[in-house]
Every structure is written in structure tokens, then in C-alpha cells.
């Protein structure tokens with residue numbers, strides 16, 4: 001498909017501020033990575049923005065630049081990170097407690113990590129029940145809290161001299177809530193902030209403060225934040241991108257690799273049982289039924305949308321899908337996931353697939369944080385506002401327009417992402433038709 005109009009994208013000049021509510025395992029692994037790369041102590045494995053390439057034009061043209069050379073992304077060395085947490089630990093102490101990275105590596109990064117101290121958090125125990133901490137803002141209405149966060153953002157921008165800022169949630173998973181009347185319009189939401197409406201969560205207060213401050217917002221956790229009319233209205237008014245939700249890093253990543261493959265060969269599914277053990281603070285928070293419900297909903301939807309049982313009733317009408325997460329402290333961040341997949345083939349004959357994924361949660365999530373920060377900044381400079389569906393690739397429960405279903409198939413998501421980059425760069429979109437080679 002021809003596309004010769006390049007999108008006008010403002011250059012990535014100056015530093016890019018990255019503001020993160022929640023400075024736990026994922027955030028500190030991300031920050032430690034940035035500092036390690038600066039010192040030549042590792043490579044950004046898992047990051048599409050740093051290692052990925054993009055084919056342009058016909059295969060016979062042999063044009064495959066690095067993504068970061070094709071679109072104007074901020075450079076990793078230009079990122080300046082700040083954040084909030086309910087605990088007072090600086091990033092070095094938090095990384096040490098999270099136990100993801102080895103002490104020998106952390107020791108070499110002690111100075112830059114110790115310099116990142118969390119700002120006081122907006123916290124509400126009704127939304128995260130299993131933890132409590134001292135580093136929280138006190139007094140006032142939810143609107144007052146929003147203004148305090150806006151002030152934090154201004155102070156951070158002034159102190160660091162960043163020219164642009166992105167916010168990305170890496171805080172704990174909040175309790176499951178559905179949109180309420182207070183989320184209907186921006187006016188309702190602002191009245192709710194003033195009246196302390198119990199349906200407004202801390203993450204929504206951070207997102208409101210970010211968008212009001214001209215800062216885009218991405219949600220790495222499964223709870224509802226910007227996926228409601230009120231904050232989407234604000235994002236549109238402010239010309240800002242939003243994206244979410246829930247990093248697609250481990251078991252759901254595997255699920256969205258395998259399910260499209262089974263469907264592509266018209267193999268049926270009788271059941272898919274997924275369970276995990278993990279022992280980090282995330283696991284502790286998810287041990288609460290309300291927070292687990294947010295995760296369960298986000299983890300469950302992928303199969304449903306990929307398999308499309310309405311189109312393939314013979315294959316997928318009756319499968320049983322179960323997702324479990326068990327908090328098991330000895331494992332720390334080294335999660336272990338098991339999947340048992342009961343499939344069937346020719347004449348209905350049953351077969352089984354077993355997956356045992358010994359992963360490291362935060363090692364898989366950190367590159368997704370990096371890519372999202374860089375792509376959200378790019379989207380903002382390209383004038384793209386509202387839901388960024390092209391970033392579905394990174395999320396377990398991608399945000400989407402009301403009139404379409406979310407795209408969960410990771411291969412379609414990657415094609416959509418790369419075609420969006422081609423569109424931005426004024427290159428032809430790739431359809432994979434390929435007939436021209438055989439004329």
C-alpha cells in the first residue's frame with residue numbers, strides 16, 4: 001500500500017523524563033539496565049527499539065534499517081528517571097530487596113541507583129490491600145492529591161531540565177473495579193476528585209495529574225486506569241497518547257505465541273490450564289482476591305479473542321480455560337509457570353502440550369518498559385493522541401476502540417506496530433502479498 005506522506009514528527013531533542021509510580025522489582029531492573037548499558041555492563045536484550053530492524057519496500061530492495069535509525073527515538077542515555085513509592089528505599093535499596101539482579105552487578109551501579117529516591121506516593125489501602133508503607137502523601141481530597149502529583153512533576157522537570165516527559169505505571173496491581181458513573185465524563189471525574197469518590201483509584205489520580213501536565217500515560221498493570229471515557233476525554237483534549245494494560249511478559253506472552261499457531265493449522269482445543277508460582281512483592285499483592293481478579297481478567301481474555309470460537313465452533317466452542325497464580329515466597333522473582341494444553345487433531349484425536357517456563361519476571365518486563373517509554377514519546381512527538389492500539393504488542397489486555405475487539409495475536413500485533421512505523425516514516429505498508437516477484 002503506497003504511502004508517501006511522511007508524518008511530521010518533532011525531533012527528540014534534549015532529555016526525556018520517565019516518571020514511574022511504583023519503584024519495585026520491574027522499575028529498579030529497568031533503571032539498573034539503563035545504568036549498566038552506559039557502563040558497557042550488558043546489552044538491552046528483549047528490546048525491539050534497541051535491537052529490532054524493520055524491512056522497507058520489496059524484499060529485493062534489501063533495505064532493513066534498525067528501528068532506532070528509521071524513526072527518531074530518544075536515546076537511552078537521554079532518559080532521566082524519577083518515581084514514587086510508598087516505601088522510602090532508594091532505587092539501590094529497592095533493587096537489593098527485589099533480589100532480581102546479582103549483588104555484584106548492583107554494587108557497580110550503587111552510586112547512580114542510590115541517587116534515585118522515591119517521591120511520596122498517593123496511596124489508598126482499599127485499592128492495594130496486602131502492603132502498607134510510610135512514604136505517602138497526607139491530608140486533603142483526591143483533587144488535592146492530584147495537584148500534589150502535578151507539583152511533583154513540575155519539580156522533577158525543573159530539577160532535571162528534561163524537555164519531554166512520559167509516565168508509566170509500574171506500581172502494584174490495584175483491586176478489580178468496573179467503570180462507575182464518576183468515570184463517565186471529565187466533568188464527573190473532576191467532581192469526584194473534589195468529593196473523594198471511592199471509585200477513583202490512586203493510579204487514576206496519577207494518570208489525571210500526568211495528562212493535565214502534558215505527560216502521556218502508559219499502564220503496565222492490569223487494573224483500570226485510562227480505559228474509561230473521562231480520562232480518554234482528557235487525553236484527547238490535551239493531544240496526548242495513552243496505552244495499556246498489563247505487560248505481556250511471561251505466561252501470556254507464551255499463550256499468544258502458541259494459540260495463533262494452533263489456530264493457523266486448524267487444531268482444536270479442549271482445555272488450557274495455566275498456573276504459576278512466584279514469591280516477589282507483586283506475588284504478595286496478587287495474593288489478595290481483589291488484585292488477583294484484575295490479573296485474572298487480563299490474563300483470561302487473550303485466548304478468547306485469538307481463537308474466535310464464533311468463527312470456529314468445531315475447534316473452540318467448548319474449551320476450558322483456567323489461570324492460577326500462587327504466592328510462594330522462596331521463589332522470589334524467579335517465577336515458574338506451567339501450562340497444560342489439551343488439543344485435538346484429525347478425527348478429534350487428543351494430544352497434549354506441556355510448557356514449563358522458568359522465567360524471570362522483571363528481566364522480561366524491563367525491556368518492555370524501555371520500548372513503551374520510547375514509543376510513547378515518539379507517538380506524542382508525532383501528534384498521535386488517545387489509545388495507541390499499535391502498542392498492543394506489549395500488553396496482555398490491550399486498550400482498543402469501543403467498536404472493535406482487541407487484537408491479541410502477537411504476530412498481528414508486531415505487524416501492526418511495524419506498519420505504524422512505516423506509515424510514520426512515509427514508507428509503503430507491507431501486505432506480504434508478494435505476487436510482484438512472480439509476474
Ligand SMILES: NC(=O)c1ccc[n+]([C@@H]2O[C@H](COP(=O)([O-])OP(=O)(O)OC[C@H]3O[C@@H](n4cnc5c(N)ncnc54)[C@H](O)[C@@H]3O)[C@@H](O)[C@H]2O)c1
Nearest residue numbers: 022024025026085121171172173221247249281282361365
Ligand atoms: N513481568 C512482570 O514483572 C510484570 C508483568 C506484567 C505486569 N506487571 C505488573 O507491574 C507492576 C510492577 O511489578 P513489580 O514486580 O515491580 O512489583 P513490585 O511489588 O516489586 O513493585 C510495585 C511497587 O509499587 C509500589 N506501590 C504500590 N502502590 C503504589 C502507589 N499507589 N504509588 C506508588 N507506588 C506504589 C509498591 O510499594 C511496590 O514497591 C505490578 O502491577 C505487576 O502486576 C509485572
